Amino acid sequence: xxxxxxxxxxxxxxxxxxxxxxxxxxxxxxxxxxxxxxxxxxxxxxxxxxxxxxxxxxxxxxxxxxxxxxxxxxxxxxxxxxxxxxxxxxxxxxxxxxxxxxxxxxxxxxxxxxxxxxxxxxxxxxxxxxxxxxxxxxxxxxxxxxxxxxxxxxxxxxxxxxxxxxxxxxxxxxxxxxxxxxxxxxxxxxxxxxxxxxxxxxxxxxxxxxxxxxxxxxxxxxx
Amino acid sequence: xxxxxxxxxxxxxxxxxxxxxxxxxxxxxxxxxxxxxxxxxxxxxxxxxxxxxxxxxxxxxxxxxxxxxxxxxxxxxxxxxxxxxxxxxxxxxxxxxxxxxxxxxxxxxxxxxxxxxxxxxxxxxxxxxxxxxxxxxxxxxxxxxxxxxxxxxxxxxxxxxxxxxxxxxxxxxxxxxxxxxxxxxxxxxxxxxxxxxxxxxxxxxxxxxxxxxxxxxxxxxxx
DNA sequence: ACCTGAACACCGTTCAAGT
DNA sequence: ACCTGAACACCGTTCAAGT
Numbered sequence: 396x397x398x399x400x401x402x403x404x405x406x407x408x409x410x411x412x413x414x415x416x417x418x419x420x421x422x423x424x425x426x427x428x429x430x431x432x433x434x435x436x437x438x439x440x441x442x443x444x445x446x447x448x449x450x451x452x453x454x455x456x457x458x459x460x461x462x463x464x465x466x467x468x469x470x471x472x473x474x475x476x477x478x479x480x481x482x483x484x485x486x487x488x489x490x491x492x493x494x495x496x497x498x499x500x501x502x503x504x505x506x507x508x509x510x511x512x513x514x515x516x517x518x519x520x521x522x523x524x525x526x527x528x529x530x531x532x533x534x535x536x537x538x539x540x541x542x543x544x545x546x547x548x549x550x551x552x553x554x555x556x557x558x559x560x561x562x563x564x565x566x567x568x569x570x571x572x573x574x575x576x577x578x579x580x581x582x583x584x585x586x587x588x589x590x591x592x593x594x595x596x597x598x599x600x601x602x603x604x605x606x607x608x609x610x611x612x613x614x615x616x617x618x
Numbered sequence: 619x620x621x622x623x624x625x626x627x628x629x630x631x632x633x634x635x636x637x638x639x640x641x642x643x644x645x646x647x648x649x650x651x652x653x654x655x656x657x658x659x660x661x662x663x664x665x666x667x668x669x670x671x672x673x674x675x676x677x678x679x680x681x682x683x684x685x686x687x688x689x690x691x692x693x694x695x696x697x698x699x700x701x702x703x704x705x706x707x708x709x710x711x712x713x714x715x716x717x718x719x720x721x722x723x724x725x726x727x728x729x730x731x732x733x734x735x736x737x738x739x740x741x742x743x744x745x746x747x748x749x750x751x752x753x754x755x756x757x758x759x760x761x762x763x764x765x766x767x768x769x770x771x772x773x774x775x776x777x778x779x780x781x782x783x784x785x786x787x788x789x790x791x792x793x794x795x796x797x798x799x800x801x802x803x804x805x806x807x808x809x810x811x812x813x814x815x816x817x818x819x820x821x822x823x824x825x826x827x828x829x830x831x832x833x834x835x836x837x838x839x840x841x
Numbered sequence: 842a843c844c845t846g847a848a849c850a851c852c853g854t855t856c857a858a859g860t
Numbered sequence: 861a862c863c864t865g866a867a868c869a870c871c872g873t874t875c876a877a878g879t
Contacts, residue, residue, distance in 0.1 A: 409843090410843080410844080437846095442844070442845080443844070443845045443846050443847095444845090444846080445843095445844065445845060445846070446843075446844045446845070446846095449842090449843060449844070450843095
């Protein structure tokens with residue numbers, strides 16, 4: 396009797412949606428989006444495609460689940476009592492870091508619906524805006540601005556990550572971009588020339604946060 | 619002699635990268651991203667895949683060219699003498715409308731590098747920020763915020779467009795989303811409940827512009 | 842209920858052959 | 861120089877058959 400298994404208990408190597416999603420995330424992180432195929436997945440899980448399809452609707456479902464998993468981890472509660480502006484920065488930065496670590500999430504965001512993750516972002520941002528004293532009529536718009544800005548940066552980060560070869564040095568890559576920029580006609584592209592130097596030195600994270608602060612400063616003028 | 623053709627002259631039905639990109643855009647606009655295959659393209663252009671590959675590097679190249687084409691049209695010059703703030707609004711709205719009309723561009727943005735189109739956006743936004751009197755040290759960050767925000771909205775619009783069936787009514791779709799939202803625990807998601815009503819009524823374009831204004835207001839506090 | 846794996850339909854891409 | 865179209869390697873997905 397003591398050794399009787401519960402109904403929900405499974406063999407340790409039993410398949411499950413969680414194990415499949417976990418394996419998918421590993422493949423995506425280590426070998427990139429193109430490497431995630433059902434053949435790679437069947438090999439890693441030592442099974443056939445049919446077994447995977449028993450747990451997962453299709454590839455889109457799998458990708459959505461993987462994206463949801465990563466985003467869910469970001470939305471860990473900000474410590475109680477954190478100042479609203481700081482709480483917003485923390486959440487935004489969490490999103491930034493998560494997509495920096497898993498660039499495929501950034502690409503996925505523009506492609507598939509977010510649904511729940513999106514909703515959590517709105518709830519998190521919106522609650523803090525309320526605490527900040529932003530007028531109710533402006534809260535939706537302000538939350539939307541913060542979320543969309545963060546997603547825009549995420550998408551571009553993902554695009555850049557895909558552009559550079561996995562091994563490439565970041566500075567070397569940016570230098571190459573700048574080389575192209577300065578070759579342009581300065582009369583037609585004065586601003587691009589001006590920011591060319593800053594491009595190599597700038598910190599993506601800092602600039603992202605500066606953008607969040609810019610939106611928050613704009614929100615401050617509404618009060 | 620009078621009938622002698624110039625070297626660069628071609629038969630009217632001759633293939634060219636422009637004609638291929640044009641056909642690709644038509645397929646993307648009318649039938650969506652999934653419909654753009656080399657078979658669909660060869661059929662429409664009455665040729666073989668090899669002919670297309672003579673003019674185009676690969677599918678990524680084709681998609682990038684199509685995206686570039688659409689974005690280039692957006693960056694039509696804003697009338698000389700337009701007030702800077704208004705010029706920024708016009709450019710941002712042009713981007714919004716273009717991606718509203720060609721949702722696949724929004725998805726493409728997060729995926730492939732923009733390169734030239736991106737650069738044009740920065741140049742356009744940056745020049746106006748300079749005219750606005752934004753301190754030089756803040757111009758890069760402000761331009762980046764405006765561009766990334768616009769791209770974020772674009773990406774989400776594209777995702778939503780892909781989510782709804784081509785024929786679906788917008789209001790009906792949003793009502794469905796709201797139905798799901800209000801089913802959530804109000805104690806855990808008070809903000810989502812609060813904005814649920816606004817979601818159905820709100821105008822995407824207006825809200826996008828409001829976000830641009832929010833960033834511009836933030837920029838105004840820097841002066 | 843869950844897994845196996847052969848098979849199907851389709852895709853991007855190549856290439857020898859033509860003009 | 862440019863085009864043709866058969867062929868290749870690979871992919872997501874299905875399904876009859878097993879346990």
